[in-house]
Amino acid sequence: MKTESCGICGASGKRGCPAINGKICTACCGSKRVSTIACTPKCEYNPFGINSYDLWLRVDGSCQPKMHKFVVDRLASKSIYEEVGKYAIGDRPQDDEDFASAAAFLVHNKLFLEPYKDDRCLADVWEREGWSGLTNDERMMVQYRRHAYPALLEIQQTLDDKAMRCLDLLDKSKRLFVIYDRNTAGRAARFTRLLSWICHYPDFSRLGPSCMELDHHLSSIVMDQIRSSSLREGISEVEYLKTHFVGVCRQATATAKRRMEEMIRGLDANPWIAAYALHADREEIAGLLAQKPEFETEPPPKSGDADALCYAWLRKGESQEIEDASSPQIRSEFQRGGVGVLGQIRLHSDRLILTAFGEQKFQFAREKLEKYCGNRISFCIESERPLKDELLKRFMGEARDEDEPMDQPDPENQIPAEVQRSLLRDFHDKHYRQFLDDSIPALEGMTPRQAAKDGQMRPALLSLMKEHLNGIDRRNRKEGLDLNIDWILDELNLDELKAG
Numbered sequence: 001m002k003t004e005s006c007g008i009c010g011a012s013g014k015r016g017c018p019a020i021n022g023k024i025c026t027a028c029c030g031s032k033r034v035s036t037i038a039c040t041p042k043c044e045y046n047p048f049g050i051n052s053y054d055l056w057l058r059v060d061g062s063c064q065p066k067m068h069k070f071v072v073d074r075l076a077s078k079s080i081y082e083e084v085g086k087y088a089i090g091d092r093p094q095d096d097e098d099f100a101s102a103a104a105f106l107v108h109n110k111l112f113l114e115p116y117k118d119d120r121c122l123a124d125v126w127e128r129e130g131w132s133g134l135t136n137d138e139r140m141m142v143q144y145r146r147h148a149y150p151a152l153l154e155i156q157q158t159l160d161d162k163a164m165r166c167l168d169l170l171d172k173s174k175r176l177f178v179i180y181d182r183n184t185a186g187r188a189a190r191f192t193r194l195l196s197w198i199c200h201y202p203d204f205s206r207l208g209p210s211c212m213e214l215d216h217h218l219s220s221i222v223m224d225q226i227r228s229s230s231l232r233e234g235i236s237e238v239e240y241l242k243t244h245f246v247g248v249c250r251q252a253t254a255t256a257k258r259r260m261e262e263m264i265r266g267l268d269a270n271p272w273i274a275a276y277a278l279h280a281d282r283e284e285i286a287g288l289l290a291q292k293p294e295f296e297t298e299p300p301p302k303s304g305d306a307d308a309l310c311y312a313w314l315r316k317g318e319s320q321e322i323e324d325a326s327s328p329q330i331r332s333e334f335q336r337g338g339v340g341v342l343g344q345i346r347l348h349s350d351r352l353i354l355t356a357f358g359e360q361k362f363q364f365a366r367e368k369l370e371k372y373c374g375n376r377i378s379f380c381i382e383s384e385r386p387l388k389d390e391l392l393k394r395f396m397g398e399a400r401d402e403d404e405p406m407d408q409p410d411p412e413n414q415i416p417a418e419v420q421r422s423l424l425r426d427f428h429d430k431h432y433r434q435f436l437d438d439s440i441p442a443l444e445g446m447t448p449r450q451a452a453k454d455g456q457m458r459p460a461l462l463s464l465m466k467e468h469l470n471g472i473d474r475r476n477r478k479e480g481l482d483l484n485i486d487w488i489l490d491e492l493n494l495d496e497l498k499a500g
Helices: 053-074 080-087 096-113 122-128 136-145 182-187 216-233 237-266 282-290 317-325 359-376 387-395 417-435 448-452 458-479 486-491
Strands: 003-005 012-014 149-158 163-168 176-180 193-200 205-214 271-278 295-298 309-314 339-347 351-357 377-384
Touching: 053 096, 053 122, 053 136, 080 096, 096 122, 096 136, 096 205, 096 237, 136 193, 149 216, 149 237, 163 182, 193 216, 193 237, 205 216, 205 237, 216 237, 216 458, 271 359, 282 309, 282 339, 282 359, 317 359, 339 359, 351 359, 359 377, 448 458, 448 486
Parallel strands: 176 205
Antiparallel strands: 003 012, 149 163, 149 193, 163 176, 193 205, 271 351, 271 377, 295 309, 309 339, 339 351
């Protein structure tokens, strides 16, 4: 088909394409006689169309500096660079990416939200001046952005390398829409939640100018805070967020930090080690351990203690007693084949080494071990590594001494990837088969099967399964796995949570 060029910018398009009208390319120049909106969504010259995302990015790349310059020129006397920190969703910009995000949010606020002299906002001045310095596409871009608003987004599905189908949890109509963002689409798991600004274009939407990710529990706290605060001020949730977005983000960050610090301080998770001397042949002690169901042999490491007999100490047999006496946190720790792990034993020719995480488990294990072995062993020494303090230092951002690096796994001891995937799939399957009939505190003590049949509990079950699906999707993306719990969704009649 013959093409013709735009009489203003020289861009070409197929004859009959709505982007070419009287030799004026409405997708990039426009005129008073025609409109960019007349261009079809699939037109390759329409920067706001579904097939022209790269063109949209180019327009965005040229528009952003002009928006920034306009704000700087009009507000130069106020030294706006000194104000950037006020628009950072953290306490202050931590790096170049944080600074760029805060600067973009500053420009958005100065242009569209904050009053300027006698005008509602600075954009009113620019509009009266005919959007001087902007191309037609850039004018359209700025006007769309004028209607951006804050939202609490939940990613329902990744469609391709740039597109995601999303839901705004603050939108009473619960309308699904598609967001284009390559960076987010490439890393975000299903049901990831984002507190973000959102701008709707004719055929897709965009994140920004500011955004932060929230875990599910934290997002529920944030939603409750937004609702109660907006009711108190007599405005909508969206209007409240428009003027308090940074404050809400910072409060959410502080809440998450406080919860994490409390969790770390409450952990009984320091590694404890006890060494015993042997007063009997190693084979005799190994025979004693073999009679106990809680000791499961493990392959020796390829280096270091290669001569040791290694055992995983499981919480079964007599060692199951600690389950009833321990906290829910201990009972929910990693399990092997549905059984909790108490610790580990390494049996050498002249010594026995006991390792356990947490003083409660360690003291229980010491008592049982000395009971089982009697005078065949004698206690030599014990030590505790302050792992909790190290975690707090890392979490609080304190620098570690270079001569005290965190332990790194020995590459020679790593389980082959295929074997690891197989073990994870097996553990994953056993865990979820048990999960169906477990009493779950988040479901008021009901099992998932029971909650699925209870209409009032179904929303809580949906929320719980979204968290599980989000975690599984994250792990699949990070570790290249293919874990899938669609069969659980079938069991619970939750088809709406299936991908696609």
